[in-house]
Amino acid sequence: MTAAPTIEPALLAILVCPATRTPLRLDAEACELVSDAAGLAYPIRDGVPVLLAEAARRVR
Template sequence: MTDTVVPFDRRMLEALICPRNQTTLSYDAEKQELVSKAAGLAYPIRNGIPVMLIDEARKLDDD
């Protein structure tokens, strides 16, 4: 079994918004997250799929 990383399709950014405050997101390729600076949250991307749940998001001040 190989550990293949599924890439995130950047075209999804056009359709996705932050579930907390409905603002645009930016993509952090290094951390594999979608970032909402307005909400102060980063949503994880797992196997190429954004997890857009507030409970799963990381607070940005946790850096």
């Protein structure tokens, strides 16, 4: 079982969705950063957010 990712609150506060430039929220259970505005979830791999459109999955 993999531990839930942790992202420093200060880092999370400055990360934005590359598509919409809106804030991201952490979904620790899914290991993703979610952009509610874009309907995209960006993976967190080995503790590093992958903020690339081609790596994101659609959510809604």
